[in-house]
Amino acid sequence: MTHPALNDHICFALYGAHQAMSAAYKPLLEPLGLTYPQYLVLLLLWEQDDQTVGGIGGKLGLQSNTLTPLLKRMEQAGFVKRTRSAADERQVRIGLTEAGRGLQAASAHVPGCIMKATGLEMPALHALHQQISALRDRLQDS
């Protein structure tokens, strides 16, 4: 019983698809001064402003060891502000600045560009999305 070839590993397809997705975002986000994970943080904050580090981390699957430096860079860039919560001084609340809010309009074209790059129409895209999410959930449960 030997190993399947590399190209028969679904993990490798996933790995490559993730790399290709990041590469597709890069030319769209770079002019805005954003990286891909930073863009994900902004998506969350546009949905709901003023979240804690832990709250953001829970949704993205990241811990403070990744988020703290990332958020500091975003603060440095002027997109968010980090303030210790008055109610619970252990927490740091992340809020959008004007510039951070402005990026929402400035990046409005991005989702459409990416969808186009996938070469899929909405129904197929949605179906694949569901399957990948389900795979992720089963892997996390195992």
Add this chain to the structure above:
Amino acid sequence: MTHPALNDHICFALYGAHQAMSAAYKPLLEPLGLTYPQYLVLLLLWEQDDQTVGGIGGKLGLQSNTLTPLLKRMEQAGFVKRTRSAADERQVRIGLTEAGRGLQAASAHVPGCIMKATGLEMPALHALHQQISALRDRLQDS
């Protein structure tokens, strides 16, 4: 026209699935002294020994700036040897050591464990694999 919510982004599903996949491999590979990208290199070398850095990079979608340090770590660990090609001294050929070959048997259980973790049977797994590979290819072409 505002942004879709984070969870409606297929990129985020892919991002999470990739993270979950890496996390699933970690406890299987760590006892062998391997990281996930290093395991991918070994899969290639088990298929065909003695490949160039560029050859490996072409198959994995990585350049020498990532591979050179990774391969040096694998050499340090005793799994591969790096030798300048005599025919073309620009090239470095990567060959398996006895220990590197030995890992093939030592990791024979890994693919089965991962497949089990996906919670999918072969037909469904294969179908999803095809779709993800196709997505990757379309993203790379765009």
Add this chain to the structure above:
DNA sequence: TGCGACAAAATCGTGCGCGATATATTGTGG
């Protein structure tokens, strides 16, 4: 022969991702 285009690795700097640990604050039982 020797020069300039090209090619393969390596090097450097930055930004994730994550295990392990540290620090500070809050909540709780005695």
Add this chain to the structure above:
DNA sequence: CCACAATATATCGCGCACGATTTTGTCGCA
């Protein structure tokens, strides 16, 4: 009220990824 566990964030170290550049080697061709 006070030790002590629990919680939230930060810090540290290491290993990818990748853009940009450098170094070394090969090849074509005058």
